[in-house]
Amino acid sequence: MFYARMSLACAWRYHSLSVLMKASKFTGIFFKHKLVKLPSGEYKLDFYMPRYPSEAFFTAMEDKVLRKPPRPVSVVLSITKACAYKCPHCYQRKDAPQELPLDVLIDNVRKMRDFGIVAWAVEGGEPLLRFERLEAVLKEISGLEVWVNSTGHSATPEKIYRLAELKVTGVMSSIHSVDPQEHDAFTGMQGSWQRALNFLHDCQKEGMLVGFNTVLTDRQIVDGGIDAIMALAKEHNCDYIQLIHPKACGGWMGKKFDNELSQKAIRIAKEAQLRYNSAKEKHSPVLTAQVFEESPEMLGCCCGGIDRFYVGASGEVQPCEFVNISFGNLQEESFETAYGRMRKCFATPCEEWTCCVHAKELAEHAGERLPIPWAETEQLVKNWKVGTPTKVYESIGIYK
Numbered sequence: 001m002f003y004a005r006m007s008l009a010c011a012w013r014y015h016s017l018s019v020l021m022k023a024s025k026f027t028g029i030f031f032k033h034k035l036v037k038l039p040s041g042e043y044k045l046d047f048y049m050p051r052y053p054s055e056a057f058f059t060a061m062e063d064k065v066l067r068k069p070p071r072p073v074s075v076v077l078s079i080t081k082a083c084a085y086k087c088p089h090c091y092q093r094k095d096a097p098q099e100l101p102l103d104v105l106i107d108n109v110r111k112m113r114d115f116g117i118v119a120w121a122v123e124g125g126e127p128l129l130r131f132e133r134l135e136a137v138l139k140e141i142s143g144l145e146v147w148v149n150s151t152g153h154s155a156t157p158e159k160i161y162r163l164a165e166l167k168v169t170g171v172m173s174s175i176h177s178v179d180p181q182e183h184d185a186f187t188g189m190q191g192s193w194q195r196a197l198n199f200l201h202d203c204q205k206e207g208m209l210v211g212f213n214t215v216l217t218d219r220q221i222v223d224g225g226i227d228a229i230m231a232l233a234k235e236h237n238c239d240y241i242q243l244i245h246p247k248a249c250g251g252w253m254g255k256k257f258d259n260e261l262s263q264k265a266i267r268i269a270k271e272a273q274l275r276y277n278s279a280k281e282k283h284s285p286v287l288t289a290q291v292f293e294e295s296p297e298m299l300g301c302c303c304g305g306i307d308r309f310y311v312g313a314s315g316e317v318q319p320c321e322f323v324n325i326s327f328g329n330l331q332e333e334s335f336e337t338a339y340g341r342m343r344k345c346f347a348t349p350c351e352e353w354t355c356c357v358h359a360k361e362l363a364e365h366a367g368e369r370l371p372i373p374w375a376e377t378e379q380l381v382k383n384w385k386v387g388t389p390t391k392v393y394e395s396i397g398i399y400k
């Protein structure tokens with residue numbers, strides 16, 4: 001009933017019957033998600049979609065069912081590379097340390113906002129370390145669907161209060177193990193596990209949604225790691241767990257994964273998502289496993305401005321934070337130019353995961369600095385073949 005009502009609301013808003021059909025097809029893929037009712041009375045049907053019935057939600061729907069050419073819903077925006085932690089896998093590990101000047105950053109934030117980007121993941125490095133930049137960005141996007149990814153390092157009650165004041169929807173902190181020592185050894189920072197949990201508690205008290213960003217190895221998943229993390233998240237009253245699949249990029253560029261073990265882990269993660277979002281697990285946090293959300297039955301790979309893209313701290317426009325190639329730097333070129341090049345390359349939504357399919361090739365071309373600059377990216381992507389079109393987008397027909 002909820003989904004039917006929501007599709008009807010979209011059709012009513014745009015006075016169109018075809019919108020009704022397209023909206024039902026699009027929102028229908030989220031049918032097996034747990035519907036979260038927020039204290040505001042709004043609903044979240046998917047971690048990545050803005051809450052319903054916010055203005056941000058309707059803009060996102062408009063992008064999916066009406067717009068030609070369609071626009072992306074979200075951006076992951078890094079405002080600084082500064083971070084005291086030393087995670088070996090970090091996708092920004094080899095990025096340039098320079099930050100976009102604040103005026104250029106804000107100028108581009110306004111452009112992306114006015115272009116219709118409604119779901120923002122603002123992060124670092126550690127964004128709380130550069131709070132004046134974080135605050136300036138949050139002021140521009142206040143009221144949209146805004147999540148902050150932070151370890152909690154350098155958090156103070158004043159900063160947390162300000163995040164809530166600027167209407168941040170939620171915060172996500174990395175927790176990669178239920179064992180504090182194991183997590184701290186991975187981040188290279190004593191006390192980082194406890195700090196993340198304290199930070200989430202404090203943010204929750206201020207009314208923000210909270211959750212873990214968790215990267216488990218395939219071996220950990222096969223050995224029951226998801227259930228352990230979910231139990232910890234439930235104990236700490238989290239709303240969301242985003243399970244991030246390990247990627248061979250950044251510090252892990254060139255890393256090889258055991259294909260058979262990976263396939264097994266993917267199967268387990270997909271089953272876990274269905275289980276934790278079922279009525280039986282009514283009181284568990286929502287599990288959002290990337291491998292489920294990006295499966296062929298769902299949205300496939302939505303990088304390159306299909307649904308999302310990434311802007312690094314120094315202004316590089318990338319198709320995804322996990323794909324270290326640049327379509328231009330915002331200090332040298334306009335957002336429109338870099339974005340246009342990227343959309344040309346990722347013209348059609350496809351099922352194949354760009355971060356995996358091209359990992360070996362990118363590792364062969366990667367230098368000491370990442371992302372691979374536009375001049376080289378341009379040559380590389382010329383040879384990229386179009387993959388299998390994602391079913392839901394094919395049936396909606398907006399990319400034809």
Ligand SMILES: C[S@@+](CC[C@H](N)C(=O)[O-])C[C@H]1O[C@@H](n2cnc3c(N)ncnc32)[C@H](O)[C@@H]1O
Nearest residue numbers: 089090091123125149150174213244245246247
């Ligand atoms: C760059 S961090 C930004 C926020 C903050 N610094 C943190 O670590 O939570 C975003 C998330 O991406 C994850 N991540 C970074 N590099 C990754 C990789 N190569 N594979 C999978 N996840 C990665 C991190 O573990 C973290 O959960």
Ligand code: SF4
Nearest residue numbers: 083085086087090125
């Ligand atoms: S993953 Fe996050 S916490 Fe770890 S080094 Fe990278 S930016 Fe810092």
Ligand code: SF4
Nearest residue numbers: 301302303320353355
């Ligand atoms: S490249 Fe595609 S599949 Fe890989 S993480 Fe990004 S959006 Fe997901």
